[in-house]
Amino acid sequence: MSMLHGSAKVFALVTIVALLAGCSGAGSSNSASTAATPSVAASTGASSAPTGELPEPELDSIKIGVSAPNEPVDFRAQLASMLGLFEKYGLKAEVIGFEGDAKTLQALTAGQIDFGIGSVANALSSQVSDTPNVVVGVGRLLNTDGLWCRKGITTADDVKGKSIAISTFGGTSNASALAAVEGLGLTTSDVVITQVGGESERVAALKGGSIDCIIASAEYPGTVMQDMGATDVINLQEKNIYAASAGTEARIDWLAKNPNTALVAQAAMLEAQCSVWTDTETAVSKFVEFTGETQANAEDYFDEMKKTANRDLMWEDDSMQALKDTLASVRPEIADVSLADASDHTWLQKLADIGFYDKIGCPIEN
Numbered sequence: 001m002s003m004l005h006g007s008a009k010v011f012a013l014v015t016i017v018a019l020l021a022g023c024s025g026a027g028s029s030n031s032a033s034t035a036a037t038p039s040v041a042a043s044t045g046a047s048s049a050p051t052g053e054l055p056e057p058e059l060d061s062i063k064i065g066v067s068a069p070n071e072p073v074d075f076r077a078q079l080a081s082m083l084g085l086f087e088k089y090g091l092k093a094e095v096i097g098f099e100g101d102a103k104t105l106q107a108l109t110a111g112q113i114d115f116g117i118g119s120v121a122n123a124l125s126s127q128v129s130d131t132p133n134v135v136v137g138v139g140r141l142l143n144t145d146g147l148w149c150r151k152g153i154t155t156a157d158d159v160k161g162k163s164i165a166i167s168t169f170g171g172t173s174n175a176s177a178l179a180a181v182e183g184l185g186l187t188t189s190d191v192v193i194t195q196v197g198g199e200s201e202r203v204a205a206l207k208g209g210s211i212d213c214i215i216a217s218a219e220y221p222g223t224v225m226q227d228m229g230a231t232d233v234i235n236l237q238e239k240n241i242y243a244a245s246a247g248t249e250a251r252i253d254w255l256a257k258n259p260n261t262a263l264v265a266q267a268a269m270l271e272a273q274c275s276v277w278t279d280t281e282t283a284v285s286k287f288v289e290f291t292g293e294t295q296a297n298a299e300d301y302f303d304e305m306k307k308t309a310n311r312d313l314m315w316e317d318d319s320m321q322a323l324k325d326t327l328a329s330v331r332p333e334i335a336d337v338s339l340a341d342a343s344d345h346t347w348l349q350k351l352a353d354i355g356f357y358d359k360i361g362c363p364i365e366n
Contacts, residue, residue, distance in 0.1 A: 010296030050355025061092035067095030080272035099198035117157035120247035138315035139246030146218035151229030162212035274362035
């Protein structure tokens, strides 16, 4: 998988043309027409070799909302904050936890946060709104969810007629629920899919007995589910389903106004993401400190994360297709949304171009 593939190459070319033309305007749903150029060239020199140096951000501080703050794959903003990476590049960041993608999208739309980390469905659905946002980074390219059910539910026949908890309709967990039902040879008429909230809320509902089954990470430490007698009836990770998740998103109009801040914020989160591989011990320690999770469980989480997570945060637009299809099943107007309009590769590509990936020792893998 190349860094700039098929449609992404075309999209990148359109973006470069737009940047040279100095186009802007929040009214467009195409990120290529609204992106602004980070002023890195002024600090590095157009003819000099890439140094990885970042520009001075326009803003002093930003707010980042996270849909699932207790999941390692969504931990990059919090980890960057705890490691002092935002401050290292001249920016203060407040990381705010939300329960579920809907609340994160609401805050992003209202301008209460500058970045949101959660389902890329938020960017897709926002394209038919007055305040479109775009994906600027992706934390995982594989579906790692599982269908966890209470004690006694272990087969497809057992799942029939049972309730399955997801976060929100049209979101990542909804797509996982549909894939799980199909994988079991069932149809949506055989089960009751219901909105409950974020993963921790779904786990609590399963433990409390108010729900029969939930969509939750297949990487959940075994002891957590074993203690409640839960069974992973189907593990989607084993199906190798290609699906973008744990996306970093921002409003198009905000990116256009604050290109240097956007680049610096992306750099800090990228460095934190890559540090999970180069210094797992510290990442685990910070996760335990933040979540109160046990050391053993946290180690299990990050060991599994490194097997499936996306170190360089780059993605292919096609990895959003399955989620778009799921979202369109509940919101038909989404069927006409272009995946390129919901994606903006500008910021990570710029970090690659100026040598930032090389500077922090983060390989580009995709």
